[in-house]
Every structure is written in C-alpha cells, then in structure tokens.
Amino acid sequence: MRRTLACYSKFYSLAIQNSTPMMDEVDISVPINKIPEVLTRIEELETEVKMRIPSFGHAGDGNLHIYLCSDKDSKDIFAQKSKKVISELYKKAKEVDGNMSGEHGIGYARQAYFEDYYGQDYTNLLREIKKVFDPNGIINPDKIFPLK
Structure with missing residues (x-):
C-alpha cells in the first residue's frame, strides 16, 4: 500500500473516520530520516494483524498520525489488535530515537x-x-x- 504524507490532516482524518465503523489514532514523532523505516513497519503491521492502518503526517518535523481502522472486527478483537499495534509503534518509535507523540501530547x-x-x-x-x-x-x- 502506498503511504502519503499530507498537510491536509483535518480532511484526511475525517475521510478515514467516515470509512470505518471503529477507529483509533496513534501519534508518534520520529527523526525525519527514519520516516521510511516507520512507514515500512506500519505496512508490516497491517499484514501481521490484518488491519487497515492509513497514516499521514508532517514530513518536515517527523510527526506521524497513524489510524487504526476496524472494518469488520468486533469491539474486543479491535481492542486486542489495537493494543498490539500501539505497542509495536511505540517500540519502533523508541528504537529510532523518536517520541510517543509530537504535537498532540x-x-x-x-x-x-x-x-x-x-x-x-x-x-x-x-x-x-x-x-x-x-x-x-x-x-x-x-x-x-x-x-x-
């Protein structure tokens, strides 16, 4: 899946929200030279947990907005998958000397x-x-x- 970093975050997040019955968001901030590595990990997680994980962000400062989408999962399965993905994303952010969050706290x-x-x-x-x-x-x- 092709990843896009966009500056139209409000519109993009609304489009994602309207495309799925359940959604969660994870924001991480990573050094800009590590963005491709993180995006690769997101693609791997999509396959591993069988979840759609669109993402976008601010390439100039490394803030990434990562959306966890549940298209057909029950609330319990979505919660389990989300917990795994969030843990893995934080693990990756730490590995590349990033932070749990950038602009959103x-x-x-x-x-x-x-x-x-x-x-x-x-x-x-x-x-x-x-x-x-x-x-x-x-x-x-x-x-x-x-x-x-």
Missing part, C-alpha cells in the same frame, strides 16, 4: 504507556516538576500520569 488515552516508554526515573522527575508548578494538583489533574 499524551493525554489520558496513552498514559498507560508513558512510564514504560520513558522509564520510571524520568516519569518521577516530571511528577516532581509538576508539583512545583501545581502543588494543589488542580491543573489537568492526573493527566498523563497519576500524581499519587
């Missing part, structure tokens, strides 16, 4: 992957920095990682 949806990706020491450091700027825990409470 981690949010609640991917917080379970954060500490595994960046490590406990880094995650604890971020918790401590957050406490300095937000000692009462009122700004985006528990977003990315629980403060407790």
Whole structure:
C-alpha cells in the first residue's frame, strides 16, 4: 500500500473516520530520516494483524498520525489488535530515537504507556516538576500520569 504524507490532516482524518465503523489514532514523532523505516513497519503491521492502518503526517518535523481502522472486527478483537499495534509503534518509535507523540501530547488515552516508554526515573522527575508548578494538583489533574 502506498503511504502519503499530507498537510491536509483535518480532511484526511475525517475521510478515514467516515470509512470505518471503529477507529483509533496513534501519534508518534520520529527523526525525519527514519520516516521510511516507520512507514515500512506500519505496512508490516497491517499484514501481521490484518488491519487497515492509513497514516499521514508532517514530513518536515517527523510527526506521524497513524489510524487504526476496524472494518469488520468486533469491539474486543479491535481492542486486542489495537493494543498490539500501539505497542509495536511505540517500540519502533523508541528504537529510532523518536517520541510517543509530537504535537498532540499524551493525554489520558496513552498514559498507560508513558512510564514504560520513558522509564520510571524520568516519569518521577516530571511528577516532581509538576508539583512545583501545581502543588494543589488542580491543573489537568492526573493527566498523563497519576500524581499519587
């Protein structure tokens, strides 16, 4: 399948959303010279898990938007396949010295992957920095990682 990197992300994502009954998105950021390697891995995952995985992004800064589409799977099968694909994409991003996300952040949806990706020491450091700027825990409470 041919991969395209486009700047019309809003329209492309709406087209993908309208083409499938269930969808999830993964955003990773990788060095631009590693984009072809990541796109190759996406194609491999499509075959391995039998899932349509269209992707696009910003070639100038390495932000990739990867959509996981369930065309005929049940919710449970889609969840299983998605978990595998997300784990593999994060593994690939880390392997090529990328990040879990570029422009969209981690949010609640991917917080379970954060500490595994960046490590406990880094995650604890971020918790401590957050406490300095937000000692009462009122700004985006528990977003990315629980403060407790």
